[in-house]
Structure formats: structure tokens, C-alpha cells
Amino acid sequence: xxxxxxxxxxxxxxxxxxxxxxxxxxxxxxxxxxxxxxxxxxxxxxxxxxxxxxxxxxxxxxxxxxxxxxxxxxxxxxxxxxxxxxxxxxxxxxxxxxxxxxxxxxxxxxxxxx
Amino acid sequence: xxxxxxxxxxxxxxxxxxxxxxxxxxxxxxxxxxxxxxxxxxxxxxxxxxxxxxxxxxxxxxxxxxxxxxxxxxxxxxxxxxxxxxxxxxxxxxxxxxxxxxxxxxxxxx
Amino acid sequence: xxxxxxxxxxxxxxxxxxxxxxxxxxxxxxxxxxxxxxxxxxxxxxxxxxxxxxxxxxxxxxxxxxxxxxxxxxxxxxxxxxxxxxxxxxxxxxxxxxxxxxxxxxxxxxxxxxxxxxxxxxxxxxxxxxxxxxxxxxxxxxxxxxxxxxxxxxxxxxxxxxxxxxxxxxxxxxxxxxxxxxxxxxxxxxxxxxxxxxxxxxxxxxxxxxxxxxxxxxxxxxxxxxxxxxxxxxxxxxxxxx
Numbered sequence: 001x002x003x004x005x006x007x008x009x010x011x012x013x014x015x016x017x018x019x020x021x022x023x024x025x026x027x028x029x030x031x032x033x034x035x036x037x038x039x040x041x042x043x044x045x046x047x048x049x050x051x052x053x054x055x056x057x058x059x060x061x062x063x064x065x066x067x068x069x070x071x072x073x074x075x076x077x078x079x080x081x082x083x084x085x086x087x088x089x090x091x092x093x094x095x096x097x098x099x100x101x102x103x104x105x106x107x108x109x110x111x112x113x114x
Numbered sequence: 115x116x117x118x119x120x121x122x123x124x125x126x127x128x129x130x131x132x133x134x135x136x137x138x139x140x141x142x143x144x145x146x147x148x149x150x151x152x153x154x155x156x157x158x159x160x161x162x163x164x165x166x167x168x169x170x171x172x173x174x175x176x177x178x179x180x181x182x183x184x185x186x187x188x189x190x191x192x193x194x195x196x197x198x199x200x201x202x203x204x205x206x207x208x209x210x211x212x213x214x215x216x217x218x219x220x221x222x223x224x
Numbered sequence: 225x226x227x228x229x230x231x232x233x234x235x236x237x238x239x240x241x242x243x244x245x246x247x248x249x250x251x252x253x254x255x256x257x258x259x260x261x262x263x264x265x266x267x268x269x270x271x272x273x274x275x276x277x278x279x280x281x282x283x284x285x286x287x288x289x290x291x292x293x294x295x296x297x298x299x300x301x302x303x304x305x306x307x308x309x310x311x312x313x314x315x316x317x318x319x320x321x322x323x324x325x326x327x328x329x330x331x332x333x334x335x336x337x338x339x340x341x342x343x344x345x346x347x348x349x350x351x352x353x354x355x356x357x358x359x360x361x362x363x364x365x366x367x368x369x370x371x372x373x374x375x376x377x378x379x380x381x382x383x384x385x386x387x388x389x390x391x392x393x394x395x396x397x398x399x400x401x402x403x404x405x406x407x408x409x410x411x412x413x414x415x416x417x418x419x420x421x422x423x424x425x426x427x428x429x430x431x432x433x434x435x436x437x438x439x440x441x442x443x444x445x446x447x448x449x450x451x452x453x454x455x456x457x458x459x460x461x462x463x464x465x466x
Contacts (some may be wrong), residue, residue: 005294006319006383006435015385015433022186026180030210033173036217039152039224046152051152055150073135076128079432083125084455093432105139108398113146115390121428121454122461190389 014075014095021072028065059113067106074098115189116197120182127179134172159221166222173214181207225251231303234262236274239314240323246314247271259299259307260288263315263327274329279433283441286377290327291316296382298441301431318382337394342420343401346413356410368407371400372454380436380446392425396436399427403449415433415465418456422466427453 003012017026039046078094088094134221140191145154151178159165179185231250238247249266262280267274278288285303290299292307293314304313316354321329338344339386349356358365380396381387402421405411427450436446460466 006291006296006439007385007433009435011432011434012385020179021185022183025204026184029176029180030129030206032215033210033213037195037213037220038260039156039217039220043152043156050150050152059460066139069135070139073132074141077132078170080125080128082432082447083451083457087445087451091410105143110142112143115392115424116428116459117424117466118422118426118428118461122458125458190386 006091010092011095014098017071017099018075019081021068021075024068025072028068029051043053053113059110060077063106066109067102070102071099074101116182116186120185123178124182127175127182130171130175131179134168134175137168139197156221158220160223162222167221169214169218173211173218177207177211177214180210231311232262232308233312234266235312235314236263236266236327238274239328240325244323247383253304257304259290259292259297259304259313259315262304262313263290263299264443274327282351283297284375286375288382289318289377289379289441290320291382296379296439298377298379301441320384320387320446321378329378331378332395334381334395335376337425338376338398338401340425341394341398341402342413343405344413345405345408346411348412349408356454358409362409364407364409367403367449369451371404371444371446374400374444375442377441379436379439379441380444383435383439385433385435386429386431390425390429393429394421394425394427396430396450399430399453400444400446400449403452406453418453418460419466421453422457422460427457430454433464 004017035046035049038049049090053062057114075095075098077096078091082088082091145158159169181203184206185199188199188202230253232253234249234251235246237244237251240244243270251262251270252264254261260281263274263276264278267276267449275290278300279285281300283298286298289296289301291297292299292302293309295307296318297307299315307313314326317323317329318325321331321334324330332373360366360369372398376397378397380400384391384396396407401420402417405417408416430447430450432447432451434447437444437448440446457466
């Protein structure tokens with residue numbers, strides 16, 4: 001998958017990552033809150049759902065979710081710093097740092113989940 | 115599509131959530147070791163004013179932040195306009211706020 | 225037409241928004257040839273009905289911008305050798321603007337948005353007053369100077385997703401110009417202009433993708449200017465002025 005030539009630069013990809021991660025989180029978070037709400041009435045059902053987190057595929061999905069959350073967080077901080085503070089020219093470096101930090105955190109989460 | 119006030123709310127909710135998300139990431143990485151159980155989660159949260167404030171603020175912020183974000187994406191990528199656009203963003207905001215409020219009540223007070 | 229090794233294969237977009245297609249031409253390759261030279265050669269030697277727009281040929285007037293191999297560029301100062309893919313050049317009109325014919329776009333909405341952004345100087349003095357001294361080392365003047373060399377070519381407008389997806393959005397050029405005026409100590413239109421650039425299609429619609437920065441032929445940074453407007457707007461919302 002390659003973007004059209006006029007979009008083919010790192011900060012356009014950073015924008016897409018921010019948007020896709022935001023969209024995914026907007027889908028996941030209400031679901032996540034719904035499941036937590038189950039703890040109120042049916043604690044047993046919550047535990048049944050939590051057993052699923054031992055399945056490798058679910059662990060991989062959790063890695064993905066942690067990455068999405070972290071990349072949206074760091075990418076968002078980058079954008080707000082860009083908007084609020086004096087301009088800095090190394091925008092691509094900041095975007096790369098945000099993605100790397102998110103990947104690192106998600107990997108740490110995955111390693112600890114085994 | 116995005117008024118300056120919505121832009122402002124979007125940034126404000128993001129700033130409120132940033133430290134909360136960092137905390138949440140930390141707790142997740144800490145708590146995931148040894149697997150998850152409802153007992154472990156509730157043991158941490160039940161009766162805690164701290165977690166009530168943390169999750170309460172997060173739920174309020176994410177309802178607003180997600181609704182405004184969805185609004186932009188629906189307008190730009192989904193070509194949704196007018197009443198449908200408002201319905202979508204308000205729908206997300208209220209649903210998330212309701213589900214979130216219920217979840218906070220469940221893990222802190224119940 | 226001509227020896228392949230000494231010629232360029234040029235695909236040129238023809239027609240208007242009701243229907244467009246590509247015509248192909250072989251154009252003799254020359255040293256230090258610009259994309260505008262290629263287009264001019266085609267019109268003079270191959271197809272006189274080809275429509276395009278240019279004036280100064282030296283990167284001052286901003287009228288010859290086109291899409292070259294998919295990227296918006298000022299054609300008079302784009303060397304063919306820099307953008308050639310194999311031996312092929314694809315030339316299209318600028319994106320995000322209606323096409324009048326072939327390579328000429330209708331730039332009305334681009335300039336109308338400059339007007340909507342109140343991107344014109346509002347004088348505060350009469351001829352009776354002394355000339356105001358503008359100190360070049362002040363923070364405001366440094367911000368304005370960094371953004372002032374815009375030639376209105378429309379390249380940033382053509383490269384912007386927010387413009388493409390949001391018909392109200394004023395676009396990078398108009399907002400960049402507004403920012404220079406917000407930093408002009410002599411200007412008297414700042415309050416009204418801030419409302420104009422924070423309205424329906426205002427600065428808040430920018431997603432900081434920085435395609436404008438990437439493609440601006442004068443190496444300006446509209447994203448930086450728009451971020452400045454966002455700061456002014458945020459401050460005004462805090463003070464309940466907006």
C-alpha cells in the first residue's frame with residue numbers, strides 16, 4: 001500500500017497512524033467499558049472473559065491495542081507541542097520517536113504478559 | 115464542521131487524558147504479569163477515591179474527545195453532513211459516558 | 225518522433241472537469257530544461273490547442289504551478305532532470321481546483337478564500353502621520369518575515385488533504401498570509417481577522433500533515449503559521465473573546 005506521490009512523506013503517514021489509531025480506540029473503548037461494567041452484576045462472566053487473555057491470539061491483539069493507545073498518546077502530544085510551543089524543525093524525528101516509544105511500551109507489555 | 119470551541123475542547127480533553135493514559139499504561143504493564151482476574155482488578159479499585167477520580171475524569175474526557183474526533187473523520191472520510199453528523203458525535207459521547215459511568219461505578223463502588 | 229534516448233515521453237492531461245484524458249507527446253530533451261519549457265515546446269510544436277498558464281518564468285508570479293509526476297510544483301523552476309521517472313513525465317493541472325481547460329485551473333476559490341480570511345493589510349495611519357519604524361529583530365517581525373515570501377502559486381492548496389475533504393477550509397496560503405498580518409505592528413484588522421480565521425473553515429481544520437511544508441516551492445512553512453493562529457485562537461477562547 002503506497003500513498004499518492006503528493007502524500008508520500010513521513011508526516012502524512014504520521015497523520016494516518018494518528019487517525020486510524022483514534023478510530024480504532026473509539027471502537028474499542030466503549031466495548032472495554034461495557035465489559036468492565038459487567039463486573040457490577042456478573043463477576044463470574046468477567047472472569048470468563050479474562051480467561052481469554054491467556055490465548056496467544058488475544059495477547060497479540062492486546063499488544064496491538066496497547067500500541068494503538070500509546071501511539072495515539074505520543075502522536076497527540078507531538079501535535080499539541082507543535083501547536084502550543086515555538087516551532088521546531090525536527091518534526092519527522094518527533095514523529096519517529098513517538099512511534100518508537102509506542103512500540104517499545106507495547107513490546108514491554110507483551111513480554112510481561114507471558 | 116469543527117468550530118473553534120470544539121477544537122479547544124478536543125485539545126483540553128486530550129491534555130486531561132494524557133497523564134491518565136500514561137498512568138493506565140503503567141498499571142497495565144505492571145498488572146499484566148501473572149494474568150488478570152476480576153479479584154485483582156477490584157482489589158485495586160474498590161472503595162478508592164483516587165481511582166474513582168482517575169477513571170471518572172478519563173470517562174468524561176474520552177466521551178468528548180472521541181466524539182469530536184469521530185465528527186472530523188465522519189465529515190472528511192465518510193462525507194457525513196448536517197443532522198447525521200451531530201447524531202453520530204452526540205451518540206458516541208452519550209453512549210461512552212453512560213458505559214463509562216457504569217464501569218466506574220462497578221469497579222469502585224459496587 | 226525523434227530518437228528515444230534524446231527525447232522525453234510526456235503525458236499531458238487534457239480536457240476539463242466534464243472529461244479528462246491523457247495525450248502523449250515526444251519532446252526533445254535539452255540541457256537545463258524546465259517542465260514549463262516542455263509544456264511550451266508541446267504547444268508551439270505539437271499541439272497549439274494546449275492550454276496552460278504562465279507569466280514570469282522565473283519563480284516570481286506563481287501562475288505556472290501544475291502537478292508533475294503526481295506532485296504539485298512550480299513548473300518554471302522545476303528541472304526535468306530532477307523529476308523524470310525513467311524517460312516519462314506526467315503533467316496534470318493542480319489538484320483541489322476546478323479545471324478550466326487542460327493544465328489551467330480556475331483559481332477563483334483560492335483567491336476568494338484569501339479575501340474571506342481577511343488577508344489584506346488594514347492601515348491605521350494617514351499620510352499626515354510619520355512612517356512607522358518596524359524593528360526587524362522583534363519576535364513578531366521575525367514570525368512575519370518567515371512567512372512573507374508567498375507567491376500565491378496554489379501548490380500548498382493542491383497538496384492539502386484538509387482542503388480536498390473540507391470545501392470550507394480556507395487553506396494553507398490564506399491562513400499563512402493572515403498570520404503575517406497578525407504579526408504586523410502597523411495592521412489594524414487583527415480582531416476581525418482572528419474571527420475570520422477561526423470561523424467555519426478556519427485554522428482549526430488543519431491536521432498538521434505538513435504537505436504544504438513539503439511542497440512549498442519557496443520553502444515556506446504554512447503549518448507553522450497555522451499553529452501560530454491556533455495559539456492566538458486558544459488564547460482568545462480562554463479570555464472568552466471568541
